[in-house]
Amino acid sequence: MSELLESLGVIMTTRISLGGIAFRFTLLQVLLELLLPVLVYIGVAHVIRRAVSRWQQRADWEAQAREQVRRVSGRVLRSVGLILGAVLIGRLLGAEIAATFLEAGRILNQPLIESGSTRISIVTLLLVVPVILIAGKVGLAVKQYAKRTFLARLDLERQSTIADLLRYATAITVLIVGISMLGINLSSLAVLFGVLGIGIGFGLQDVIANMFAGLVIIMARPIKEGDRVLAGQFEGNVVNIRLLNTAINTLTNETIIVPNSSLINKEVYNFSYDSPAIILVNKVQVSYESDLDLVLEVLRRIPERNPYALRGQTHQAYVKSFDDSGITVELRTWIRTVYDKMAAHSWVNLEIWREFRGSGIQIPFPQLDLHLPGRGDPVPGAGE
Numbered sequence: 001m002s003e004l005l006e007s008l009g010v011i012m013t014t015r016i017s018l019g020g021i022a023f024r025f026t027l028l029q030v031l032l033e034l035l036l037p038v039l040v041y042i043g044v045a046h047v048i049r050r051a052v053s054r055w056q057q058r059a060d061w062e063a064q065a066r067e068q069v070r071r072v073s074g075r076v077l078r079s080v081g082l083i084l085g086a087v088l089i090g091r092l093l094g095a096e097i098a099a100t101f102l103e104a105g106r107i108l109n110q111p112l113i114e115s116g117s118t119r120i121s122i123v124t125l126l127l128v129v130p131v132i133l134i135a136g137k138v139g140l141a142v143k144q145y146a147k148r149t150f151l152a153r154l155d156l157e158r159q160s161t162i163a164d165l166l167r168y169a170t171a172i173t174v175l176i177v178g179i180s181m182l183g184i185n186l187s188s189l190a191v192l193f194g195v196l197g198i199g200i201g202f203g204l205q206d207v208i209a210n211m212f213a214g215l216v217i218i219m220a221r222p223i224k225e226g227d228r229v230l231a232g233q234f235e236g237n238v239v240n241i242r243l244l245n246t247a248i249n250t251l252t253n254e255t256i257i258v259p260n261s262s263l264i265n266k267e268v269y270n271f272s273y274d275s276p277a278i279i280l281v282n283k284v285q286v287s288y289e290s291d292l293d294l295v296l297e298v299l300r301r302i303p304e305r306n307p308y309a310l311r312g313q314t315h316q317a318y319v320k321s322f323d324d325s326g327i328t329v330e331l332r333t334w335i336r337t338v339y340d341k342m343a344a345h346s347w348v349n350l351e352i353w354r355e356f357r358g359s360g361i362q363i364p365f366p367q368l369d370l371h372l373p374g375r376g377d378p379v380p381g382a383g384e
Contacts, residue, residue: 034088041084045077124182131178139171161218161243206261207244213260214243223263223270228338230269231258237339251342276337277310282348285326287362292319292327298355299331306351308344310334326364 012028052073056066143163151159218241223229227238229248236250246263248256271278286295299317303309313334320328331352335344356363 029092034092037088038085041081045081048077049073127182128179131175131182135171135174135178138174139167139169142170143167158218161215161241164243206259209261210244210259213264214241214245216264217241217246217260222273223268227273228271228276228341230271231256231263232266234258235269271338271341276339277313277334278338278341280308280333280335280341280344280348281330282333282345282352283320283328283330284349284352284356285323285328285364286356287326287364290327290361292329294359295329295356295361298359298361299329299352302331302348302351302355303333306333306335306344306348308333308335308340308347310336325366 012031013026052069056069143166146166147159147163151163154162217223223238223241223246225238225241229236229238231248234248234250234256236248236254236256238246239249239255240247241260243260245260246258248258250256286292296317296319300315303315309315315334316332318330318332320330322328331348333344333348335341353363355361
């Protein structure tokens with residue numbers, strides 16, 4: 001135990017050396033003159049924050065004033081902490097402070113990756129961060145400028161998509177130029193990027209397919225925002241067309257996210273592609289005892305007072321088929337917009353029921369006639 005304490009004492013009292021620089025302070029001095037004051041200041045700052053918070057509650061200030069005081073006190077405490085840390089570090093380093101920074105710079109400039117003329121060090125990696133930030137800012141500025149000037153005459157959908165493409169292209173260009181200025185030779189890393197590109201391509205092939213499908217949708221415009229579509233089993237309005245997917249708000253107010261490749265590779269019903277006007281089909285059965293001429297006449301009168309009907313179009317009534325329980329007839333009505341389809345369908349059904357009831361036309365329900373043989377009649381299959 002005494003040997004352990006003696007070894008620990010030697011470690012704590014031995015001067016610290018870094019690289020070729022021997023400092024004049026020990027680990028014990030770091031603990032007592034740097035870490036201990038920092039911990040004490042953290043505790044004091046916590047007490048001050050608690051005191052300020054309680055004072056605000058007793059003062060009954062407004063929420064905005066409380067937030068302002070909290071922000072100012074936090075900034076003051078952080079500034080004092082930084083100054084205290086700088087003073088303590090400077091006190092420890094003393095005359096070796098310049099040599100310390102030079103040695104730290106030399107260590108940070110040591111190459112981590114070296115390939116040909118390319119040397120990537122910690123400093124290089126740190127400088128890449130502002131290059132990325134600058135590339136993003138320049139790309140965003142180009143996007144905003146394009147939307148204000150030569151893209152202003154386009155519709156919002158195309159305007160947003162083309163502006164995003166310009167933004168990403170500009171950001172990538174600035175990033176490549178900035179990295180080259182840092183001394184990174186991209187040609188020497190082409191093989192590495194090629195291998196990574198193949199792996200990423202296999203992993204992101206669905207994403208790439210959706211992206212190109214999104215470009216096709218935006219340029220060819222088979223669907224556009226606001227269209228009423230039927231994609232698979234989902235019918236609804238196109239809310240937003242993005243580069244990778246399209247949002248559809250269904251008739252039950254559910255938002256469905258559909259990959260763009262599905263909209264390109266599969267059938268999609270666009271009810272408002274050329275015009276929002278559609279033909280509404282209402283089917284109904286009448287009994288076999290009904291007068292079909294009267295049935296068709298009654299059906300043809302209904303569109304004349306339909307509030308959803310498109311005026312100037314011819315509405316038709318047909319005898320559709322002869323079925324088990326009755327005769328199926330249908331009424332085809334032009335309505336102004338597909339967005340009224342559900343309401344118009346309900347209105348027409350209700351009017352059909354009212355007109356048939358007033359005209360004495362019977363709507364049959366499913367029925368089955370069962371004929372039983374008489375007592376003297378032979379039963380089929382008997383005696384075989």
